[in-house]
Amino acid sequence: MTFRQICTVRNNQIVLTLPPSFVERQSVTVIVDDQFETKAQKLSMLKEAVKDPLFLEDIEEVQKDFNSIDHESL
Numbered sequence: 535m536t537f538r539q540i541c542t543v544r545n546n547q548i549v550l551t552l553p554p555s556f557v558e559r560q561s562v563t564v565i566v567d568d569q570f571e572t573k574a575q576k577l578s579m580l581k582e583a584v585k586d587p588l589f590l591e592d593i594e595e596v597q598k599d600f601n602s603i604d605h606e607s608l
Contacts, residue, residue, distance in 0.1 A: 540569065 535555060541548040556562065571579075583589045 537553060537556065539550060541550055550564070552559070552562070
């Protein structure tokens with residue numbers, strides 16, 4: 535069973551209240567994912583994406599999909 539919740543960090547600790555469906559569980563796995571990203575970090579990631587071949591292929595594929603229907607909106 536999966537449960538996802540974003541928690542606020544206070545004093546380098548989090549408090550997580552599990553839903554009732556977890557009452558019988560003896561253990562759970564907790565994965566900590568740092569959600570702090572500044573605008574500068576996001577812009578940096580976008581600049582890196584422009585060089586990523588898989589990202590560029592995805593963009594090209596989307597453009598091809600829309601090229602075939604672009605004339606319909608005119």
